[in-house]
Structure formats: C-alpha cells, structure tokens
Amino acid sequence: MEQITEISIKEISLSGFRNQKEPVSFALGDVNCVTGHNGTGKTTLAHAVAFAFYGVTYFGEQKADRLISSESAGCEVKVDFTDQNGVLHSLIRRRFGSKTELIFDSFSVRQEEINRFICDKDTFLCILNPFYLTSFGEAKGRELLFRNLKTVSSEQILSAMSDSFKKPLEGLNITEPAEMLSDYRAGIRRCDEQLRILEAKRATLRETVQANNAECDKLNEQAEVSAATVHILKEKQFEGLNLEDFRKRREQLSEKLTSAVNSPTAVKAAALEERLKAAREREYVSKFSGEIAKLDTELTSLKGRYSALKQKLEGLKPGSKCPTCSVTLTDELYTCAAADIASELHKVIDSANGLAETKKEMLETEQKAKQTFDRFKKDDTEKLSAELDELRRTEDDSPEIMQREIEEIDMLLSRGLLSDEEFSELESEERSLAGLDAQIKKLREYSVDAQITALNEQAAAFENDKRRYTEILASLEEYVSKRTELLAEELKMPNVSITLFEPVKTTGELKSVFRFTYKGRNYAALSLSERTAAGLELCALMRRLTGLNFPVFIDNTESVAHFDMSSLSCQTVFLRMVKNAPLSVKSMNQATEPLKKAS
Template sequence: MEIKIISAKAHNFKAHRDLTVEFGDTTQITGDNGSGKSTTLELPSWTLYGTDTMGGKLDPTPTNYEYDHVLSETLLDIDGKQVLLGRGIEKGKATYYINEVPSKYGDFDEIVKSLFDKDLFLSLYNPSYFFTLHKDDQRDLLLRYVTPISNKEVFTEMSRTSPDEKAKDIKLNPQAAKLSELVKKHTLQQLGEIHKKNKNDKDTAYKRAQGRTEALVDQLSKLPPAPDDIEAVKAEDAALLEQIKALAAQTDLAGETNRKRTVLSSNIESLQRQIAQAKDRYMKVYNEPIEEHCPTCKRELDKASIDAVTASKETRKDELRADHQKLINERKELEVQLAAIEPVDVSEQISQMRALEVKRDATAEAVGGYKARQGMQADIDKARADEAETLASRNDSIFVLDAIKAFEAKEAELQAAKVQSLFTTLSISLFKEQKNGERKPDFVIEMDGKAYPLLSLSESVRAGLELREVLSEQSGVIAPVAVDNSESVFKIKQPSGQLILVKAVEDAPLEIKQMGGNAE
C-alpha cells in the first residue's frame, strides 16, 4: 500500500488563519522558530486522529486572534484512490467531513481505521512517535509485520549439531521430535497448559502412590513368613483334611445309630408314663362303688337299674383295659427294636479327629498365610505398577515442558536474529534474561551501545528513520515521513515514500516548497 499526502489545508488552526500546503515527493518547510513549521506537520495527524504527530492531545484553537471555526483538511492518495478528510471545531463541538460532506464521527472513524493502522501510520509519518509507545507496544508493532519463525525451522535448529550441518541432513532430537508430533493436535500454549496441570496432578498422585506401596510392604512384613516348601505343606494339609473327613464320616454313622437308640429310649419312657396313666384311669373306674339309690331324688333303685349301672361300669373297664394293653404292646415292640440296636462307642475316633484338627490348624494357617502373602504381593505389584505409570506420566510432562522451554529459547534466538538482520546500525533486543534462566519478552533499541533516550538529536533522527524504513518494508506500507529539526542531521537518505523536511532558519518567514531529487 502506498499513501501520499497530496495537500493539507488549515483554517484558524493555531497560528494559521488560512494555509494550503501542496506536498511533492520531497517537501521542504523552512522558517524561524514560532513561524508554524511544526504546526504544518500536525495538519494530517490532527485531521486523521485529533492528535499531534506524537499521538498526544492537541487543541488547535487560536489563542491570539478571533476566529469563527477551526478546520483542517487533508487530501490523501491511497494506491491511486483519493479521499479528502476533514476535522473541525464549530461552537465548541467537533465536526467531521468525508470528501467535504459533513459526517458522523462513527462513519469518519470507520473510514480512517479502514485505511491504515494508527500506530503504524504515525510511526511511519513521524519516526519519533514509535519511541513514545510502551516497549511492549513497540515490540508488538515491529513483530506484527515480521514473518514469524515456523515450527519446522525451530525444530530443525533445535536439533542442529554443527553450524555447517545442512538443514535437510538434520535429524530431529528427542525434544523436537516429541513436539513435532504433539503440535499436530495442540498449540504450544495448549501443550504447556496441559502438561503443567498433568505434572502438578502427577506430583500429588505419585506421592500418594508411594505411600500406598510403602503401606502394603509394611503390611506384608507383618504377615507370617512363608514355608520353605509350600507345596509340601499344602499336600500335608490336604491329607489331614481327608483323614478328618473319614473320621467325621464314621462318627456321623455311629451318631446316627446312637441317635436311633436315643429316640427309641425316649419313646419307651413316654409309653411307660402313658401306661401308668392308663392304669390309674382303669383303677379309678374299677374302684367306683355301685350306688343303690338315685343321686338326685335319693329313691332306691330297682334291680334292673342296678344291673344297668353295673354293666356300664364293666364296659368302661373293658375299654380302659384294652387301652392299657395296647400301650404295653407298643412299649414291648419298641423294647425289641432297642434291644436289636447295639450302641457304638466313637470316643476314640473323636479323640483322633480332634488331634488331627489341632495338627491341621497349623498347616491351614500356613496355607492361608501364604495365600494372604500372594494377594498382598499382587496388590504391591499393582501399586508399584501404578506408581511407575504415574512417574512415567509425570516425567513425560516434565520432558514436554523442558522441550517447550528449549523451543521457545531457540525460537526467541531465531526471531531476534531475524529481526536484527533487518537493521544496519541499530541493535534490537527482544528478550531479557531472568535470574532463573528463563527469557522474558522485552524490547530495547540501541545505537552504538547507547539506549535510544541517550542518543543525540541527530542520532535519534537517524535511528527513527532506520526503524521506520524497516517497518515500511516489512508491513508493505509506503507512507510520508516528516523530519523535524532536519538541520541537525547532515545527511538524510531518501526514504521510501514522500519526504517532508522541516528546517529552522533564523529570521526567515514560513516557506514551503517542493524539491526534486534525493535529499541526501
């Protein structure tokens, strides 16, 4: 993009009641101090941004004469297309014009912003403006127009083993190879955030994993020691168990026989009680007297009645005798059954079984302890595997974070070298080394080892011109450049774009003229 200032007009702008300036490829403005030379340079900046050439606030209203309104107009040529912009003050209010048409501020501001970036234009127009910016803004403005170093180039240079090694022959080192794969999915910033979090998480998780492993190992140490030959112990335990089962089977069989005898004896005793009760019932009826008088009316019974009572008593006696005999028969039958079952003595088997069980307690405890140790050891193995996995993840994140640091350091080195290569007399520092070895973004400009604020007027002008040429070339924007106090500089190389030279001439009126040829 090429920007030219065709002309600028002023009406009641500071000391200028009415002024028209035509600009050429080189325009020289001369005059004594206070003649309005610098004010002429402020016409384009105030028209566009309402500021002076340093970007500061500017009140252009006259102070030494009466005026009706203030107006500044600038005719620009942008790549062959002209636009006339105006800014004024009427009755204390700002006014705006686009091609002489009164416009709203929003429309005017939108037009200006669409033409070019404010900081870039003012830096190109007035090289001193760049140095009024904060160093972070200076850095951002310069790097904004410098092609960034590609990841591929950084990976290659990270892996370089000798200055003479050709790029195509360089094999990526582990850090570069790792990052080259990871950046396919995430940006370096995202990778940094991911692995910082993972490292912090795994630091905590690793401590927990170590604690769990130590606790399990401590528990294992408290278990009984494993037998020298666990298989022999298992075989002995199994043999003891079989012997105990065989004895238990015998005692169970004997127990069934004895239980049958116990049941029969219990039933016999129950029948014996029932027989006694049946006998009591019989004897009670047997001993009943035969009454000869009616128990109610006391009248004497006749023979037929007495015979009936006697017959009833005999009948009940016969029934009770039969019940008594039936119970006796049942008891005899059970006694026969009981006599047929011989009691079994299993006290010896029980004694043997108890002895075997005591012996097996030791083998079972040994086998159980061995199984517990096996289970505990499995838990320890898993805990150690988890611990190793956590440590590996933590170390991987540390590796990635270190790789990112190495990448950023090499990128900074390459970026600084690339930026420095753009300059001939200026030294540019983009980073500041921290006490911890890390680099922090910075921006320092020096000429001959002197920082910009320490440069003489002539040196600061030359430094500004060199820097604005780099900005112009890198941004692809060609714009006018104004050099105030040009009398302090012996030689000025013809810059890209229009050149406006402002020179103080004692006792001379304001004079503006276009010049041809190189200003050098």
Template sequence: MQVIFKTLILNNFKSHRDITVNFGERTDITGDNAEGKSTVCEAPSYVLYGTDALGSKLDPTPITYEAEETKVSLLLEVDGKELMLGRSLKKNKTTYYVNDVPSKAGEFNEVVERLFDKDLFLSLYNPSYFPSMHWEKQRSMLLQYVTSPINKDVLEHMPDEQNKCLSALIKKHRLEDIKKIHAENKTTLDKKYIAAQSRTKTLKEQLDQLPNVGAPIESLKTELSQIDKQVREKESLLDKAWEKNQAYNSLQAKIRNLQEQVEMSKERWPLLKNERIENSCRTCNRPLDEETVKVVESDKENRIKEYRANHERLRKERDDLKDQLEEMEFVDATELRNEIRELDPKGTPLREAIRIHGQFERLQEQVSQAEVDEKATLESLNESIFILDSVKAFKAKEAELQGEKVQALFETLSVRLFEEQKNSEMKNTFEIELDKKPYRKLSTAEGIRAGLELRDVLSQQSELITPVFVDNAESITSFKQPVGQLIVSRVVAGQKLNIEGVDAE
C-alpha cells in the same frame, strides 16, 4: 497498499492562517524555531484522528490571532485513487468532509478505519510514535506480522529426551495445560515424597530397636515344638489319670451309697421280725377270724422274704463294687502336674523369640514396601520435574526461535521479546536496542535512525506504505532513505518557513 500525501490545505490552523502544501516524493520543511514546521506535520494526523502525530489530544485553534473556523484538508492518493478528507472546528463543533462532502463522524471514521489501523499509520508516519506506546502494545503490533514457531520446529531444536517427552504430551494437551497438570503433581508429590521418606525412616528405626534373637527361627521352632510335644504328652497322661480317678471316686461314692442302704435295711429288720400278729382289728378292735389272721401272718412272711431278698441284693451289689474297687488304681498326678509346671515355662522365651522374629520379618517387609513406595514417588516426582523443566526449555527455545525470526527483520536494531526470570521461566517483555543501548537512552540522531528502521520493518511486514515525517532532522547528518514519501523538518536559524516538495527525476 501505498498512501501518498498530495496536498495539505491549512486554514486558521494554529500558527498558519492560510497555507497549502504540495508534497513531493521528498518534502523539506525548513525554518527557524517557532515558524510552524512541526505544526505542518501534525496536520495530517489531525485530519485523520483529531490528534497530533504522537496520538495526543490536539487543540487546532489559532495561537496568536482569532478566527471563526479552523479547517484542514488533506488530499490522499491510495493505490492510485485520490481521496480528499477534511476536518473543521467552528464554535467547538467539528465537521467532517469526505471528498468535500460533509459527513457524520461515524461515516468519516469508517472511511479512515477502512484505510488503515490508527496505531499502525501513526507508527509509520511518525517514527517516534511506536516507541511512545506501552511495551505490550509495541510487542503485539510487531508480532502480529511474525508467526510463532510451530511446535514441531521447536521440538526439533530440543534435546532428544525432552523432544520425546513433550511430543507425546502435546498430542493430548496444550503446553499450558501440561504445565498446570505437572505443577500440581509436583506439589502433591513433594508432600507425598516427604511422607514416604518419613515412613521409611520410622520403620527402619523400629527395626533397629528390636532385640537380637540370635538363633535362627527354625531352630527356635524345633526346640519349642519338642517342649510342646512333651507338655502335650504329659497333659494326655494327666487327662487319663483324671479319667481313672474320676471312675475310682465314682465307684467309691456308689459303694458308700449302697452301704448306707444296707445299714438302713438292718435297722428295719428288728421291727419287721418282732412285729406282732394281732387278733383284733387295729382300727375298730373287733376280733379277727381265723382266716383273716392267716392272711395277716402270710403277709408278714412275704414281707420278710421280700426284705431278705432286697437286703441280700444290696449287700451283693456292695460287695461286687468293692471287688471292682480293689481291682482299680487311684493315680497320684501330683508329680505329673509338677513336671508340666516346670516344663511349660521353658517354652515362654522361645515363643517370645519367635514373636520377635515374626515382628522383625513383618517390619522388614514393611520397610521394603516403604522403600519401593518412596522410590516410585520419587520417580513420579522427578518425571513431573523433568516435564516442567522441558516445558521451560520449550518456551525458552520457542522464545529464542521467535526472537531470531523477529531479529532477522532488522539490520542494526536488536529487539528483546523475552527475559528469563530467576526460576528460569520466560517472561514477555519488549525492548528496542541499538548497539546494546535501549531506545530510551539513545541520542536524538540514534533515536531517528532506530525509529526509521523500525517503521520500515512495520511497513514491509504490514504491506502498507505511507509517508514518513522526520522531525529535528538537523540533529542527524545522514540516514537511510525510508520506504515511502519522506517529509523532513529541519531547523535553519534565521530563516522563515519554507516548504519544498521534490519529485524523483
């Protein structure tokens, strides 16, 4: 789109009561200070936005005289079609005009917004406007016309290992998500690695504190096995001796019991032997008949026979057991017990040595596993660190490539889009430089040249051509002809306001 200023009509606008400006391809505005040169150049931005050329609030009312109404009209040509826009202020009420037809503010603003973005227009119209914006707004405006390098292009400019690493990860996650994942991993693994190192160190210290056993464990086990075998053999003999002595003592107890029964039997014999046969009943003293007496005598004889048989049986059982006892042996196990008491403690140091051997082996296994865990944790930690470094390198390379694309738009200016932090992170910034000097430190002439080059880049990238206003042109001897209509304001001492529009031949 190409926008051309055709005619500007000022009525009671600041210092100008009634003035009409016919713009040419180049329009020179000359005159001494306070002749209203800048006021003429502020009028188009006032018509469009109610501001001055820097986008600040503007009071359009007369300065040295009074008037009921202030009115400014601007005839534009937009891609060959004319458009008249106007704005008037009367009693603090603003009236808008589109092609001389009064319009509501919303309708008027909609017409202007359809033409172009406010910041873009003011940046193209006034070379000082763009640098006056916040750096983030400047950066955003310039980059909207410069596409960021695609991931594939950035990766191709990176070392093979980082390229291979990020290529696989970017297929699953966004770069920022990769950074978040591995930043969290790094924090977790840092702590885990410290804990793994501490565990390995502790286990090694425990291993070093174990006493030196010296003899191989197989030798110790063989020696202990022999001692245990001897002890088991002697314990087996002791068990057998105990069984024999138990049988011996049991038999003795049976003999003593039978002997007591025999003695008791002997004591009963005189009573039975000397028992008298009475001729009368013991209860009622009535005489017994002969037959009854015989029965009583027969009963006594039977009891004597029974006694003798029982007494003889007891004696025989006793004597048989005595014969058995004589054939048995009572084993004295005292010496055997003493041998076991002497032999068993010999295995104690061997068992302790074997226990220490076992503890040593377990600790060795734990140390080995701890070292494996420590190594695996370190590998995971290093992997996350490598990925984070790769993300930083990616962003740095992306910034470099994007900077190159932006820089390629300019001939003399340098534009810095990023700055590297102490942690190697790339932080967004925006700085316009000329000969390595930032814009804010440029002279007036250098600032004009820088501003014109910047606005020409914006014009080319946005494909919008507008008039451009160069103020204080007396401070610069020459500058490159910008794209679009040129309006030059120059101070000429002692001269009244003069406006000349010149078209190309």
C-alpha cells in the same frame, strides 16, 4: 474503494489551526525541509497531517481543542495527496465547537471509513512519527507488531527443527506455545512435588522398619535377661530330683486311693464323716420364740397406751373439756376424771409388769433349753470324731493320708525345690518371656515391602511423566526459539533490535516484553540523534511490514548531523529549528513561500 497503500502529500492548507489563524497553504515535494525558530509552526505541519487523517496530534493525543487557534472559533485542515496509482485526493477535517466534519474527495465520510481504506491511526502514526512506536506500552506495541507480522505456520517452524526436537511434539496441537510451556513446567513441578511426597512416604516406611528393628533388638535384650533368669530357676527347680520316681509313686498312690475309697472301712468312714458334718451343722431351734414375740407386741401396745393416758392426765385442768366425753370439767368433775385416768394408768402398769415377768421366765427357760442342746451337740460331735479317728488308726493307708501325699508330690512336680518367692518369680519371668516373644514375632512379621513396591511403581510413573514433560518442554523451547528466529527475520533492521520474548531467570519461562536496543544499547540511554535514527528504522520496518508507503515527518533534525537518504524511500519532511528564522518550507532545493489561500 481500493485501499490506499501510498500517500504523497502535495499540499497542506490550514485555517485557524494552532498558530496559523489565517488561511495558509504549503506545497510539498518528495523531500522537504521545514525550518524556523521555535513557535513559528514547524511541528504544526506534522500535527496538521495527523489531525486531518485521524483528528489527533502528531503524537496521537486526543487534544483537538488545543489544536484550534486561540483567536479562532474553529479550524480547518486540508491535505491534498496522490495515491499509489497517482490519483489525486483531497481530505478535509473541520472542527467548530464540538462538531467535526470529515470530507474525502467532496464526500462526507466517517472516521471508520478512513480507517478502512487507508489504515488505523496507530499504524499511520508509526510511519508518520519516528518516535511514536517507541512510546507504546508492552501490550499495545506487541499487539501492533504481531498484527502486521506475517503468520509463521507450525509446519514452517517444525521444518526448521531437528528430528530429535520434533519427535516429542508429535500429536500435540501447538496453538499457544507460551501457555503450553507454562503448563508443562507446572506439570514438571507437580511431578517433582509428588516425587517428594512419595520419597517422604518411603522414608517414613524405612524409618518404621529401622524403629521396628531397634525395638526388636531392645526386646531381644530383655528376652535374653528373662530367659537367663528362667534358665537359672529351672536348673534349681528340679536339681537332684528323680522326677520319674515321684511320678511312679503318684501313680501307685492314685491306684491305691481308688481301691481304698471303695473299701468297707472307707464307706464306714464316709458315713461317719457325713454324720459328723451334720452334727456340726445342726442349729438350735427355739420353742418359745413365738410366745416371746407375742409378749413383745403386747408390751409395745401397753407402752403406747400408757403414753396416751399420761398425756391426757397432764393436759387435764378444771374448766377444760373432758377428753372422753367433751363435757366442760368443773372442779368436782375434774377430780373424778383425773382419778379415772390415774386408775387406768395403774391397770396398764400392772398388766405390763405381769407380761414382763412372764417374758423373763420364758427367756430363762429358753436359755436352759439352748444350753442343753449345745451340750448334746458337743457330746455327739466328740463321739463321732473319736469313732472316725479310731477307724482311721486301724487303716494302714487312709485315703486322707494318700491324698495328702499325692498333693505333696504334685506340688513337688510343679514347683520342685523353689520357694514360694522363687516360684512366683519363675512364673512372672515365663509370662514376661512369652509376651516379649509375641511382640518380637509381631514386629518381625510386619513388612513394608508391598507398600514400598507400590510407592516405587507410583514414583516410576511420575518419573516417566517428568521425563516426557521435560522432553516436550525442551522441544517447545526449541519451537519458540525457531519461531522467534523466523519472526526476527521480518523484524530485522540495520541497527535496531526488538525483543518480544524474554526468559524468566528463576523459572526459565518465557515472558512477553517490548524492548528496543540501538546498536546494542538500551533505547532509554540513547541521545536524541540516536533515537531519531532508531525511529527512522522503525518507520521503515512498519512500511515494510504493512506494505504502506506514507510520509514521515522528522522533528528536531537540527540534532542530527547526517541522514542516510538511501534509507528514506518515502516522502520525507525534515523539521529543523533555525534560531531567529521565520517559517520556511523547501522542497527539492526550491524555496517555497506561503501560497495564496486555497480556493
């Protein structure tokens, strides 16, 4: 079936619908005025049209049960209308209980079919009801408008832009500019974050260099103090000394010492020294140590034997068993056994006393032998020392004297005139100075130039990315601006403006909105008459965008002093409250009373 793009209602028939319990019909013309007191059924006609086509109220509410008269089991609404070709159609919707019946031109149809060959519910009600579109939430309102707006191609938008804005967008597939704006802003933020990180790293390296320089200065100060101390001690160390003379004297002594070591006297002295050393190291060797050790072992054994016999004797009593033969001791046997053990004890004591006396004699002999050895050792040592001293006295320059002089010269060449404390201080300061010089060298060799160069290259790359992203972002904003301008051309109305995009103040990103103004004023601040006028412009916009010419029912028109009929190019029904007046429908200046029941 051909889509119906124009509807002109000829007659509305009601039965059991709201306050119309009995069947009643109303004929409509191009311009109609429905008047009456509150509750007489003016808005019922608007509800009836919405119910017949979509089963909802004039305001799009799914409240079909409330539309049925409280005194009826169900309701029926019939709308007779002509289309753009002047063909007359009939649409009937019946509702009884939970069952709904929809008949179009005598054929039972489904709601989906009405939606297909007329339009969807929201589009129809936006044209029928001047207040319907403004009641939408942001998502629903934007979706409805964008669904009916003509598509603005990317080529159209780019052609409206200057070359400076078009160039950064070359090669980009612009599908969702809002998402792309968000992505590129995020890219710029990432670049800024990376640049902050890189700058922090460079600052850290610069701080490291400054810290190294400060440490170098500090170490240089310490090195200067150490160097000054070393200089003072060095000047004192060899002050007034002819080191060259001492070196020559040492060389002469070394040559003489080499010759002296190989002379007959030196050889004899070396032999005497060896003999003297051997005499001093000679130790006494005992001849009786083995015998004395053997006596100690025997004495230890006798001591154990004595302790065992004494224990037996002390444990021996009449009536006890003999520890030797295990016979029970009578008084007589006890006396004999005790006497035997006592006799044995005396033998052990006598043997021990004999061994102790022998050991004493051996120790005395051992002592005398050691004394004789020590006397001979002393005599030999003194004799050899005297011979060696006499031999050295006969020499003009003994090797020992020359060696001592060489050592003294070496000490002088090393320490100079410094005391032990001063020489220790000199060595300590020189070590400290060497350590300080090594630290200073290491700090001076430490370089961050390569690291800073690498960071600078990274920063330059991020700066280039940021610059490119910024150029693309500016071009995308211009793209969105031009698209908005082109879309706004379609949304242009005499007094009403619709805002679909709005920049976020903090970030500059575009956010989706759905906002109306009338003559520059926010919709929420408008009076009823201003809202009515704004709504009529919105109805006209929807007719223009969709190409659908459907009736408009204007409620509460008593609040509007004047209507510009030239802007109402569709079938119009004014709903006006007249106090204490019955329901009346007038068309084209002709009063129309309720008609007879529809046949």
